[in-house]
Amino acid sequence: MIAASVPAMVRLPVWRARLAVALLLAAFAVLAGRSVYLQSMHTVFLQGKGEARYARVLEIPGTRGRVLDRNGDALAISTPVKSVWAIPDDVKASPQQLASLAALLSLDARELARKLSEAEREFVYLKRQIPPEAAARVAELAIPGIHQQTEYRRYYPGGETMAHVIGFTGVDDVGQEGIELAQQAVLAGTAGSRRVIKDRLGRVVEDVESIRAAQNGRDLSLSIDSKIQNLAFGALKAAVDAHRARAGAIVVLDVRTGEVLALANMPTYNPNNRARLTGAQLRNRAMTDTFEPGSTLKPFTVGLAMETGRITPQTVIQTSPGTLTIANYTIHDAHPGGAMSVAQVIQKSSNVGAAKIALGMSREEMHDMFKRVGFGSAPRLGFPGEAVGKVREAKTWRPVEQATMAYGHGISVSLIQLARAYTVFARDGELAPLSLLKTDAPAEGRRVFSAEVAHAVRDMLEAAVQPGGTAPRARIVGWRVGGKTGTAHKQENGGYAAHKYVSSFVGFAPVSDPRLVIAVMVDEPSAGQYYGGQVAAPVFSQVMQGALRILGAPYDAPLSPIEMPGEGDEAKENT
Amino acid sequence: MAKLNLLLLLVLIVCALGLVTSQHESRKLFSQLEREQERARDLDVEFGQLQLEASTWGLHSRVEKIAAARLGMRVPDPRRVRMMESRTGAGH
Numbered sequence: 001m002i003a004a005s006v007p008a009m010v011r012l013p014v015w016r017a018r019l020a021v022a023l024l025l026a027a028f029a030v031l032a033g034r035s036v037y038l039q040s041m042h043t044v045f046l047q048g049k050g051e052a053r054y055a056r057v058l059e060i061p062g063t064r065g066r067v068l069d070r071n072g073d074a075l076a077i078s079t080p081v082k083s084v085w086a087i088p089d090d091v092k093a094s095p096q097q098l099a100s101l102a103a104l105l106s107l108d109a110r111e112l113a114r115k116l117s118e119a120e121r122e123f124v125y126l127k128r129q130i131p132p133e134a135a136a137r138v139a140e141l142a143i144p145g146i147h148q149q150t151e152y153r154r155y156y157p158g159g160e161t162m163a164h165v166i167g168f169t170g171v172d173d174v175g176q177e178g179i180e181l182a183q184q185a186v187l188a189g190t191a192g193s194r195r196v197i198k199d200r201l202g203r204v205v206e207d208v209e210s211i212r213a214a215q216n217g218r219d220l221s222l223s224i225d226s227k228i229q230n231l232a233f234g235a236l237k238a239a240v241d242a243h244r245a246r247a248g249a250i251v252v253l254d255v256r257t258g259e260v261l262a263l264a265n266m267p268t269y270n271p272n273n274r275a276r277l278t279g280a281q282l283r284n285r286a287m288t289d290t291f292e293p294g295s296t297l298k299p300f301t302v303g304l305a306m307e308t309g310r311i312t313p314q315t316v317i318q319t320s321p322g323t324l325t326i327a328n329y330t331i332h333d334a335h336p337g338g339a340m341s342v343a344q345v346i347q348k349s350s351n352v353g354a355a356k357i358a359l360g361m362s363r364e365e366m367h368d369m370f371k372r373v374g375f376g377s378a379p380r381l382g383f384p385g386e387a388v389g390k391v392r393e394a395k396t397w398r399p400v401e402q403a404t405m406a407y408g409h410g411i412s413v414s415l416i417q418l419a420r421a422y423t424v425f426a427r428d429g430e431l432a433p434l435s436l437l438k439t440d441a442p443a444e445g446r447r448v449f450s451a452e453v454a455h456a457v458r459d460m461l462e463a464a465v466q467p468g469g470t471a472p473r474a475r476i477v478g479w480r481v482g483g484k485t486g487t488a489h490k491q492e493n494g495g496y497a498a499h500k501y502v503s504s505f506v507g508f509a510p511v512s513d514p515r516l517v518i519a520v521m522v523d524e525p526s527a528g529q530y531y532g533g534q535v536a537a538p539v540f541s542q543v544m545q546g547a548l549r550i551l552g553a554p555y556d557a558p559l560s561p562i563e564m565p566g567e568g569d570e571a572k573e574n575t
Numbered sequence: 576m577a578k579l580n581l582l583l584l585l586v587l588i589v590c591a592l593g594l595v596t597s598q599h600e601s602r603k604l605f606s607q608l609e610r611e612q613e614r615a616r617d618l619d620v621e622f623g624q625l626q627l628e629a630s631t632w633g634l635h636s637r638v639e640k641i642a643a644a645r646l647g648m649r650v651p652d653p654r655r656v657r658m659m660e661s662r663t664g665a666g667h
Contacts, residue, residue: 066623074630079623157630204609205602230635478653549650552658559654 054197055208062189063152064173065217067166067180069226070259070438076166076180078152078173082135083128088116090145097143104138105130128171129153154180156271158226161233164284165224165263165436168271177282179222179436182382189217221438223259228252228547233264235542236520240266243525243535249286250539251419252547253517255508258423258432258443260381261516261547263287263416288385290412291502291521294488294575295470295532297408298354299425299457302342304369305357306453313343313456319352326400331355334572346460347469349485349573351407358406359399366402367394372448373421373431375413381436387414407575408486415504419519422506425461425482426514429454458482462511467563470573471533474507475562476545478555483507483540485532487573490524500524505536509544512556518544531572 038046067076084105093101098116102109105127115124128151130138135148154169156162167178174188175181192214197206232250240248245266252262269281283289305311322336333352337344345353358366370376376391390412392401401410413421416434423432423445430445449457461482465474470485486504489496506519520536520543529535642648 066626073633074626077623077627077630079627080620155627157627157634159634161636199602199606203606205606207605227635230639234636478656546650549653549656554658554660555653 054199055195056198056204057193057195057211058204060192060194060214061150061152062191062214063216064154064169064189065187065219067187068219068221069224069229070221070261071225072221073226075158075162075222075224075226076154076156078154080150081129081131081153082138082148083151084126084130084135084138084146084148086116086124086126086147087122087145088118088124089122091116091143092145093141093143097141101126101138101141101143101146104134104141158229159272160268160270161230161264162224162226163268163271164265164286165222165229165260166271168274177384178284179220179383181384183220186220187217190215223254223257223261223436223438224263225261225550227550228543229262229264231546231550232262232518232543233268235539236264236266239520239522239535239539242527243522243529244527245522245535246524246526247280247283247285248520248522249289249415250521250543251286251416251519252543253419253423253432253434253519255423255426255432255514255517256442257439258420258434258445259439260416260434260436262543284383284385285521285523286415287379287381287383288387288414290387290389290414291504291523292411292488292491293408293413293418293504294486294502295349295351295354295407295573296418296484296486296504296506297411298346298349298406299461299484300369300373300421301354301358301366301406302346302460303425303449303453303457304365305361306342306456307449308361308365310360311342311357313341313460315342316340317342317345317350317353317356319345319350319356322352324352324355324403326355326403327398329400329404331403343460343463346457346484347463347466349407349464349470349575351573351575354406355403358403363394363397363402366405367391367397369448370405370411372446373424374417375411375421379414379416379420379434381416381434383436387417389413389417408488409575415519415521418504418506419517422508422517422519424448425454425457426508426517427454458508458511458514461507465507465537470531471505471507471537473533474505474537474541474544476509476541476548477562478557478559479509479544479548479553480511480557481507481509481541481544482511483537485537485573486575487530487532488575501530503530503532503535505532505540507540507544509548510553510556515551515553516544516547518547533572 064078066074069075098112099109102112107127115126118124139148152173156166165178167180168176169180170176175184192212194210195208196204197208199205232252236248236250248266250264251260254261263286265285267281269277316339318339319333320336320338322333324331331351333350337348337350340348340350340353370391375389378386378388404410420432420434424430427445428451429449430447432443432445461484462480463469464484465471465481471483474481474483483506488502490500490502492500502521502523503525504521508514508517518540520539522535525535
C-alpha cells in the first residue's frame, strides 16, 4: 500500500459502526427468535405438514373368508372388483370418450350424461362392482374426474342349489342370510392400515409404522357335500315341478356325526343375481317353517309304548271299525283294517291304532318324549331364524288331543327337527346333535329309547316300505331302507283345509347299519297325487340311492330290480 | 493435532457416504419387497378367481349333463358294481 496515494483518512463517526453492528445483531436475534418459535411451539404442526409431502397412510384390505364344502370345493369366494365414480365438475371428455365409457360400463349414454350433469353433487357412483378387465379399459380412457375404487364382491358358484344354506352378503360385504349371516364374526375380515414413505414416483420406500394390522376372515368348511346337495336339489325341484307344488324342502343327515350333508328348498333364488327377490324364494323352509308332521310321528308313539313295556311289536290292536270317537271327535282310518299287530299299525299307517296306543299312556310321558327327541326346542345349528315348533304343555292336553298327537296332529315341527328326531331310530336309540360345520368325530348322542326298541321300530319302518305298506316307492336297489310317510291336511283359518296337503317322507338306510337320514316335505302338491308315498317317497329313494353310492356304503340287500307297485298294493293314509 | 482432525474428518465423510448408500440400498430392497408383496396379493386374487372358475366349470350339475349328453355315460346298474372292503376302515 502506498501511503501517498491514499486520500486523507476520513474519520467516520463511531456511532455508525456501532449502529451497523447493532442492526446485524438485531437481525440475528430476530432469526434466532423465529427459529425458537417455530422449533418449540409449532413443531408438531410443521412436522405433520412436512410428512404430508412424502408420508402416506395405506389401507390394507382384509378379505372375507371363503366358504367351502366338506371336500374343499368353493361355495363362496370374495374377489376384488372395481367401482367407478366421478366428480361431475371435473369431468372433461370428448363425446367419443363418453360413448366408449358408457359402453364399457354397459350404461345407457343418456343415463351416463344425466349422472354426470348432477353438478351439485361432488361424488357420484357411475357403476359399482364391474369386472377388473372392464375397469382396466376404463382406466385406459384416462378421463379426468373419473376415478375407481376397489371393492370386494362375493361369488357363489353353487348358485340356486346352495342358496338357502349359504345365504349371501350385501354390497358392503356383511352377511345378510344363511351361513354368511350366522358366521359373520368368523368370516369377516378387518381392514388394516399402515404409514409409509413414498418417493417422487409413488413407490413405497419405507415402512414407518403399522397403524392397524389387517385381519383376513377365516375359511369355513361346511358339513355340506356338494354332490349330495346337487342330487337332493335336483330331485326336489323335479318333484315340486311335476306335482305343481307350492314349495318343498329336503334334509340329508349323516347318522354317525349329525352333520347336515344337504339341505335344499324350493322355490329358491340365484344368490349371484338378486334382482326381483321375493320373500317366498328367500325362505329356508326346512329350518324356519313348521308344519303338522302327521303320520311321520307314529313311530315315536309306538317307540314310547314299547319302551315303557306296554306293548310289543306283536301286540294286537283292534282298529275295527276304522273309526274312534272321543268326545265328539272321530278319528278315521283311510282303510279300516280290523285287528292289527303294532307292526301293521305302522305299516298301514292306522290312525285309530296309533290313537289307541297313545291313550294307554300318560300325557306327561308323551310330552316328555316329544321334548326329548327335540320337538319344541330349536336344533341350535347357529342358523338365523331356526324354528322352535310347538309342543303344548302336557296339562293342557285333552284326551282327544293326546290321541291325535299320536299321529302328529296338534303339534308342529320343522323338517330339520323331524329329520333329527329320526336319528333316534337310526342310531340305536340316541338323538344326534346337528352340525352345519364339518366335524370329524362321531357325535355324542342323547339316549331316548333303548337299542332294542330302536331296532324293533327300524324293522317296522322297513316293513312300511314293502309292498302292502304306505311307501313301496321309497325302496332302492342294493340297500334296505326304512321310513314313514306323512300326508297331513294343511291348517287354514283355524280348521283343516279339505284339499290342501303337506306330503312328507322321513327315512333312513341301510337298515342294517344306518348311514343317512333323509326327510322330504312337499307343500300343496296339486297335480292329482298328494299321498306322501306317491309324492315324497320317490324323492327320498332317488336321493338315497345316489347318496349311498357316493358314500360307498356296502350293500345289504339283494341286487334285484324293484317292482313298482300297482294301484292296489299301496296302502293309503289320511294323516 | 491438525493431522488427526483431518483424518477424523475423512473418516466422518466416508461414514456419512456409507450411511447414504446403505439407506438407499435399504429403500431399494424395501421397494422390491413391496413389489413382491404386491405380486403375492395379485396372485392370491388370481387364485381366488381361478378357484371360482374351477368351481363354476366343475359344477356337479354341469359335469353330469355333459357326461350324460355329450359322452353318453350313465350310472352303472347296481348289479354291475362290486363293493370292496376297505382295509383302513369305513371310507369317506
